[in-house]
Amino acid sequence: MNPLTSPLLTDLYQLTMLQAYFAYGMRETAVFEFFVRKLPPHRNFILAAGLEQVLAFLEQLRFDQDELAWLEQSGLFGKDFVEHLRGLRFTGDVYAMPEGTVFFPNEPILRVVAPMPQAQLIESRLINLVHFETIVASKAARSVLVAPDKLLVDFGLRRAHGAEAGLLAARASYVAGFSGTATVLAAPLFGIPIFGTMAHSFIQAHDDEAAAFAGFAKVFPNSTVLLIDTYDTEAAARKVVALAPQLQRAGITIKGVRLDSGDLAAHARDVRRILDGAGLTQTTIFASGNLDEYRVRDLLAAGAPIDGFGIGTSLVTASDAPYLDAVYKLQEYAGKPRRKRSTGKATWPGRKQVYRHYRGDGMLEHDVVTLEDDVQPGRPLLQLVMKDGKRVDGFAGFDVLRNYTKGQLATLPQHLRELDTSSEPYRVEIAPVLRELAAKFDRQTASVQHSASSDVLVV
Amino acid sequence: MNPLTSPLLTDLYQLTMLQAYFAYGMRETAVFEFFVRKLPPHRNFILAAGLEQVLAFLEQLRFDQDELAWLEQSGLFGKDFVEHLRGLRFTGDVYAMPEGTVFFPNEPILRVVAPMPQAQLIESRLINLVHFETIVASKAARSVLVAPDKLLVDFGLRRAHGAEAGLLAARASYVAGFSGTATVLAAPLFGIPIFGTMAHSFIQAHDDEAAAFAGFAKVFPNSTVLLIDTYDTEAAARKVVALAPQLQRAGITIKGVRLDSGDLAAHARDVRRILDGAGLTQTTIFASGNLDEYRVRDLLAAGAPIDGFGIGTSLVTASDAPYLDAVYKLQEYAGKPRRKRSTGKATWPGRKQVYRHYRGDGMLEHDVVTLEDDVQPGRPLLQLVMKDGKRVDGFAGFDVLRNYTKGQLATLPQHLRELDTSSEPYRVEIAPVLRELAAKFDRQTASVQHSASSDVLVV
Numbered sequence: 016m017n018p019l020t021s022p023l024l025t026d027l028y029q030l031t032m033l034q035a036y037f038a039y040g041m042r043e044t045a046v047f048e049f050f051v052r053k054l055p056p057h058r059n060f061i062l063a064a065g066l067e068q069v070l071a072f073l074e075q076l077r078f079d080q081d082e083l084a085w086l087e088q089s090g091l092f093g094k095d096f097v098e099h100l101r102g103l104r105f106t107g108d109v110y111a112m113p114e115g116t117v118f119f120p121n122e123p124i125l126r127v128v129a130p131m132p133q134a135q136l137i138e139s140r141l142i143n144l145v146h147f148e149t150i151v152a153s154k155a156a157r158s159v160l161v162a163p164d165k166l167l168v169d170f171g172l173r174r175a176h177g178a179e180a181g182l183l184a185a186r187a188s189y190v191a192g193f194s195g196t197a198t199v200l201a202a203p204l205f206g207i208p209i210f211g212t213m214a215h216s217f218i219q220a221h222d223d224e225a226a227a228f229a230g231f232a233k234v235f236p237n238s239t240v241l242l243i244d245t246y247d248t249e250a251a252a253r254k255v256v257a258l259a260p261q262l263q264r265a266g267i268t269i270k271g272v273r274l275d276s277g278d279l280a281a282h283a284r285d286v287r288r289i290l291d292g293a294g295l296t297q298t299t300i301f302a303s304g305n306l307d308e309y310r311v312r313d314l315l316a317a318g319a320p321i322d323g324f325g326i327g328t329s330l331v332t333a334s335d336a337p338y339l340d341a342v343y344k345l346q347e348y349a350g351k352p353r354r355k356r357s358t359g360k361a362t363w364p365g366r367k368q369v370y371r372h373y374r375g376d377g378m379l380e381h382d383v384v385t386l387e388d389d390v391q392p393g394r395p396l397l398q399l400v401m402k403d404g405k406r407v408d409g410f411a412g413f414d415v416l417r418n419y420t421k422g423q424l425a426t427l428p429q430h431l432r433e434l435d436t437s438s439e440p441y442r443v444e445i446a447p448v449l450r451e452l453a454a455k456f457d458r459q460t461a462s463v464q465h466s467a468s469s470d471v472l473v474v
Numbered sequence: 475m476n477p478l479t480s481p482l483l484t485d486l487y488q489l490t491m492l493q494a495y496f497a498y499g500m501r502e503t504a505v506f507e508f509f510v511r512k513l514p515p516h517r518n519f520i521l522a523a524g525l526e527q528v529l530a531f532l533e534q535l536r537f538d539q540d541e542l543a544w545l546e547q548s549g550l551f552g553k554d555f556v557e558h559l560r561g562l563r564f565t566g567d568v569y570a571m572p573e574g575t576v577f578f579p580n581e582p583i584l585r586v587v588a589p590m591p592q593a594q595l596i597e598s599r600l601i602n603l604v605h606f607e608t609i610v611a612s613k614a615a616r617s618v619l620v621a622p623d624k625l626l627v628d629f630g631l632r633r634a635h636g637a638e639a640g641l642l643a644a645r646a647s648y649v650a651g652f653s654g655t656a657t658v659l660a661a662p663l664f665g666i667p668i669f670g671t672m673a674h675s676f677i678q679a680h681d682d683e684a685a686a687f688a689g690f691a692k693v694f695p696n697s698t699v700l701l702i703d704t705y706d707t708e709a710a711a712r713k714v715v716a717l718a719p720q721l722q723r724a725g726i727t728i729k730g731v732r733l734d735s736g737d738l739a740a741h742a743r744d745v746r747r748i749l750d751g752a753g754l755t756q757t758t759i760f761a762s763g764n765l766d767e768y769r770v771r772d773l774l775a776a777g778a779p780i781d782g783f784g785i786g787t788s789l790v791t792a793s794d795a796p797y798l799d800a801v802y803k804l805q806e807y808a809g810k811p812r813r814k815r816s817t818g819k820a821t822w823p824g825r826k827q828v829y830r831h832y833r834g835d836g837m838l839e840h841d842v843v844t845l846e847d848d849v850q851p852g853r854p855l856l857q858l859v860m861k862d863g864k865r866v867d868g869f870a871g872f873d874v875l876r877n878y879t880k881g882q883l884a885t886l887p888q889h890l891r892e893l894d895t896s897s898e899p900y901r902v903e904i905a906p907v908l909r910e911l912a913a914k915f916d917r918q919t920a921s922v923q924h925s926a927s928s929d930v931l932v933v
Contacts, residue, residue, distance in 0.1 A: 016662060018637045019477070023659040026631055027670025030658060035672075035693045041679060085662045135675060142632040143640060172485055173601035174797045178477045179636030181602060199489060200482040203475060203544045211486025213494075216594060216804035219812040220500060234494045244816045246919060277817035304819075328797045337796040338633045338787045345675040353678040357703045358736035360763075460705060 016081055019179060020072070022103075023082050025139040030086075033132045034096045043349035045131040046366050047138070048123035049145060050344075055336035059431040060441065062156045062420070063116045063124050064187045065148030069141050070406050073105040076137070105133050109401035112369070114190055115152075115420030116396060117427065119443050122369045122384055126397060131348065138343050146341045147180060150333040151187035156424060157308040158326055159192035160432050162315060166323030168210045169196035170303055171331030184331035189413065192420055197325070206413065210325075212240040212273045212301070219245065225254040232258070232267050240271040240301060243286070248274060252286040256293040271299035271322070279304070280319035287320040299323065307334070308434055354456045363449050364456050369396040378428040385446030475540055478638060479531070481562075482541050484598040489545075492591045493555045502808035504590040505825050506597070507582035508604060509803075514795035518890040519900065521615045521879070522575045522583050523646045524607030528600050529865055532564040535596065564592050568860035571828070573649055574611075574879030575855060576886065578902050581828045581843055585856060590807065597802050605800045606639060609792040610646035615883060616767040617785055618651035619891050621774060625782030627669045628655035629762055630790030643790035648872065651879055656784070665872065669784075671699040671732045671760070678704065684713040691717070691726050699730040699760060702745070707733060711745045715752040730758035730781070738763070739778035746779040760784065766793070767893055813915045822908050823915050828855040837887040844905030 018024050036042065051061060078086075078100045087097045107129020118124050125145060127134050158167055169188045175181035185196035186205050195201075195208030202209045213231055221227035224246060232239040243251035255269060262269060272290070274282050279302050290298050302314070303325030311324050328334065344362045345353045352364035363384070370383045370393030385391055400407055430437045477483050495501070510520060537545070537559045546556045566588020577583050584604065586593050617626055628647045634640035644655035645664050654660075654667035661668045672690055680686035683705060691698040702710035711731065718728060731749070733741050738761050749757050761773070762784030770783050787793065803821045804812045811823035822843070829842045829852030844850055859866055889896045 016659060017476070017478075018641050018659055018663070021659055023662065024631070024637055024640065025658055026629075026656040027658050027668045028656065028672055029670075031670050031694060032672055032676045032690075035676065035690050036679075038693045039689055045675075045679065047675070082662075089661070131679060135673075138673075138675075139632045140637070143634060143637065146633050147635045170485070172483070173598045174605055174800070175602060176606045176635035176791070176796075177638030177642055178483055178599070178602065179638045181483065182477050183636055197485040197487065199484055199486050200475060200477055200480055202548070203482065203541075204477070209486045211488075211490050213487055213491055214594075214597075215814045215816070216504075216506070216597075216812075217491045217494065219804045219814060220495075220504065220590060220807040222810075230498055231491075231494050234497045235490060246815050275816065276819050332635070332791075332796040334796050337635075337791040337793050341633070345678045348679040351681075353675075355674045355678060356705050357674070357734065360735050 016079075020075055021082060022076060022078055022136060023085070025136065029136050029139060030092065032135055033100075034092055036132045036135070037096050037099055042130045042132060044128060045134040045345060046347035047127045047134050047343050048346050048367060049125040049142065050123045050342065051120050052340040052342065052360070053120045054440070055339055057335045057434070057436060058153060059433065059437045060117045060119060060153070060427060061149060061339070062152040062191055062423070063112050063118055063149055064114050064152035064190045065145040065183070066111050066114045066125065066400065067410055068144045068148065068183065069125070070109065070401055072140060072144065073109070073137065073401065073404065074406065076103070076105045078103065103133065103136070104404060105129065105137065106404040107133055107401070108399065108403065110397045111400045112396045113398065113419060115416055115423055117379070117423045118369075118396070119382060119441050121363070121443055121445070122382060123367050123397065126366060128366075142341060142343050146339055148183050148187040148190070149341070150336065150339055151184045151331060152191040154308075154330055154333040154336070155188035155191035155193055157434055158311055158324070158330070160424060160427075161308050161312040161434065162324065165321070166301070167193045168323065168325045169193055169198065169330060170325035170327035172198045174328040175331040180331060188330060190416060190420060192417060192424070213242050215242065215245050218242060224251060225258060228254060229258055229262070232262055232269060233265070236267040237270070239267070239269050240273055241269060242273045242275060244274055244276045244282070248277060248282045249285050249289065252289040255298075256289060256295065259293060259295055269295070269298055271301050273301045273303060273325075275302075275304040279321070280314050280317045283314075283319045283321050301325065303327070305329075312434060352452055352456055354453060354460070356457065363445065363453055365449065365452050367449070370394065371396055373426065374428075377426060379426050379431070379441065381442035381444060383444045383446055384449065386448050386452065389446060389448045391446070475538075479534060480541060481535060481537055481595065482544070484595065488595050488598060489551065491594055492559075493551055495591050495594070496555050496558055501589045501591060503587060504593040504804060505806035506586045506593050506802050507805050507826060508584040508600065509582045509801065510579050511799040511801065511819070512579045513899070514798055516794045516893070516895060517612060518892065518896045519576045519578060519612070519886060520608060520798070521611040521650055521882070522571050522577055522608055523573050523611035523649045524604040524642070525570050525573050525584065525859065526869055527603045527607065527642065528584070529568065529860055531599060531603065532568070532596065532860065532863065533865065535562070535564045537562065562592065562595070563863060564588065564596065565863040566592055566860070567858065567862065569856045570859045571855045572857065572878060574875055574882055576838070576882045577828075577855070578841060578900050580822070580902055580904070581841060582826050582856065585825065587825075601800060601802050605798055607642050607646040607649070608800070609795065609798055610643045610790060611650040613767075613789055613792040613795070614647035614650035614652055616893055617770055617783070617789070619883060619886075620767050620771040620893065621783065624780070625760070626652045627782065627784045628652055628657065628789060629784035629786035631657045633787040634790040639790065647789060649875060649879060651876060651883070653782075672701050674701065674704050677701060683710060684717060687713060688717055688721070691721055691728060692724070695726040696729070698726070698728050699732055700728060701732045701734060703733055703735045703741070707736060707741045708744050708748065711748040714757075715748060715754065718752065718754055728754070728757055730760050732760045732762060732784075734761075734763040738780070739773050739776045742773075742778040742780050758782065762786070764788075771893060811911055811915055813912060813919070815916065822904065822912055824908065824911050826908070829853065830855055832885065833887075836885060838885050838890070838900065840901035840903060842903045842905055843908065845907050845911065848905060848907045850905070
């Protein structure tokens with residue numbers, strides 16, 4: 016059983032509900048929508064990501080022999096139900112905002128239309144995938160906004176929450192505009208550019224720091240980035256300068272140096288001066304070490320001569336907002352709108368579309384959430400991406416996707432680009448038809464819930 | 475290439491360093507230790523977890539044909555180096571604190587002794603595994619401490635950071651003392667008890683809430699937990715009461731009800747009264763919905779009659795401390811102690827052991843970190859768990875492990891059990907021999923680094 020693809024990577028209640036749906040033949044069409052209830056702290060917008068992984072998951076969804084055998088012997092489920100699961104595939108439709116779309120609370124970014132058991136079963140993993148890539152893309156976009164012309168590299172694998180988080184964080188940050196990642200596997204699996212320098216252990220394993228530099232440079236004559244903070248940053252920079260002429264004679268160019276600790280702005284200025292003083296003006300300075308978008312912003316504001324940033328833990332854990340209040344809720348079943356009214360968690364019923372309106376200068380103005388059949392002015396954001404369980408289009412490729420994201424970020428007005436929470440949140444209007452539908456549903460539910468006699472219900 | 479096992483799930487610099495080690499024949503024994511530099515906010519102790527996954531990873535470590543082919547065609551590595559990787563296996567020793575051990579900053583909890591390339595290559599994934607399970611176990615332990623007699627269930631899969639995070643969070647919280655998880659796959663893969671109720675969508679898919687309750691109960695006659703907050707919690711509780719006699723006649727007992735929104739303490743009291751008033755004193759109340767250890771503590775302090783808690787997002791993302799300053803650092807190479815002196819990131823050199831001292835009442839008093847060969851009084855915490863790449867013992871099983879954790883948590887003095895940060899942090903002494911070794915290393919390094927003439931180094 017592979018956790019990355021297994022339908023058993025789900026909550027137990029999905030399977031118990033499926034057994035109940037099976038028992039009562041409840042296979043009518045269900046409509047679920049994924050949306051975020053509210054902005055997390057420190058965010059003025061959210062950037063959608065993860066759709067690609069969801070579509071791949073849906074296309075391959077099936078219970079294999081091991082999984083069926085385990086379900087049967089677990090004693091939790093009936094034999095006929097387990098047999099029924101053998102044939103289960105995802106045959107529904109999916110509508111979604113493209114990855115890289117800027118979105119806001121209460122806006123569905125993904126809608127699933129499928130027979131109830133299918134639409135229900137996929138809930139846990141669908142949220143798991145979209146939620147995670149979206150929090151990382153949203154975090155990464157903030158660094159992209161403050162350092163649009165710098166090399167930004169994901170350095171987070173080691174403190175990502177498991178293997179898939181490390182891998183998908185590389186993808187999500189690349190979707191958002193990062194230059195690449197240090198995670199090797201992202202290259203063969205996704206085609207994402209990979210970057211790497213050297214670690215302190217390499218320096219430490221040598222008795223002499225300069226010997227470590229020279230040795231490393233010789234093995235990688237065209238791409239050497241030397242880590243210079245193991246003992247004394249400025250002293251190490253002078254060793255690099257001393258080595259450079261000999262390396263040059265051997266055809267080796269030191270591409271850059273990396274700072275990983277201390278006062279990065281001060282070290283960068285000192286090191287830049289040392290390098291420039293020796294004519295090494297093309298040698299770049301790369302910084303890492305507990306960085307996030309705030310520190311990057313402050314370093315650049317301080318004029319630190321840094322060419323690139325490795326951003327790790329804060330990025331891949333989205334540390335200041337490690338989760339979204341993201342949900343996947345039933346909006347319609349068997350042709351009837353559905354709604355949950357739980358305190359603080361009420362939902363808008365029905366199949367919805369989001370229309371985006373722009374100001375004269377092309378910046379975002381406001382969005383309108385309405386019913387799918389209430390066609391409105393503005394640009395509709397949800398598109399059909401899967402029909403009858405088959406993708407409408409293949410993956411367009413990262414060039415197209417990253418260009419789309421860039422265009423999306425370019426429409427953010429200044430107050431939404433700031434790292435601090437804006438006092439003027441983006442306006443998302445709930446259309447009158449949606450409010451009317453919700454009110455109508457509430458009236459009907461109240462009458463049904465109060466009039467139902469329960470004595471006809473059992474057995 | 476399977477992200478969960480692939481050696482390419484690593485940072486690029488590990489592979490570039492390996493190529494340099496290969497070029498220079500640097501295969502001497504390296505000693506790396508994993509430790510946490512400082513406590514994160516809101517934590518008075520850390521609970522070790524993830525060792526089992528690390529040992530499994532090391533035992534199966536190898537590059538498969540696809541991975542070797544990709545490395546070769548990448549253009550980043552030499553053909554002979556890639557050929558060399560074909561035979562790479564982990565043949566080293568591992569010393570570790572058992573999972574479930576309470577530990578503190580600057581204490582190595584895991585030591586790897588292996589030829590340098592092996593010890594280096596595994597860094598990223600080793601940290602990735604231990605770091606994540608440890609943050610979740612540490613978070614989970616806090617709920618266990620405030621609600622030792624309650625049913626505690628991991629509900630976090632959907633907002634965990636990817637598939638492996640969901641799965642390992644189930645494991646780590648179970649290690650810490652949770653009763654189980656909602657994540658189905660944790661049962662077949664780990665043998666962890668699974669729990670599930672029903673979701674709002676099941677209720678919503680019915681026109682009548684009571685019909686949904688009755689229908690679900692009929693399918694699960696012995697284990698029904700009904701979700702009662704979809705529309706009106708107290709009204710739903712009265713529906714449960716009205717249904718109960720009929721269900722009973724059909725041989726069906728309602729095991730419990732679940733609250734998922736609103737003022738949980740008030741609802742729990744109202745619902746308890748409604749249930750008890752109808753003689754349903756055995757029907758339990760289970761609560762969920764944005765819970766964490768603080769809310770659990772407060773609900774219990776308020777006397778809320780709640781029998782169990784589903785804790786999700788806050789647990790699996792360790793949301794108030796989603797990462798540790800956890801590192802894996804070279805402490806010795808080729809028989810010589812090694813040390814990094816980077817500002818704010820200096821390490822203690824050499825192979826270390828941690829000795830624990832207890833007060834007269836069995837509570838923790840203080841720990842001493844010293845060199846392995848400086849045998850001291852107190853209980854040594856690091857044990858040999860892998861020898862020459864083979865595990866010393868198999869997994870002892872969760873009964874043993876959970877019992878061990880319970881014993882560990884029982885040794886926490888009151889000020890370390892509090893949810894808020896203690897003003898009196900636990901005392902971890904660095905032994906004099908360790909300080910002397912560090913000072914000696916610094917003197918030697920300074921003389922080597924300053925005397926080295928770099929003109930002998932290149933080519």
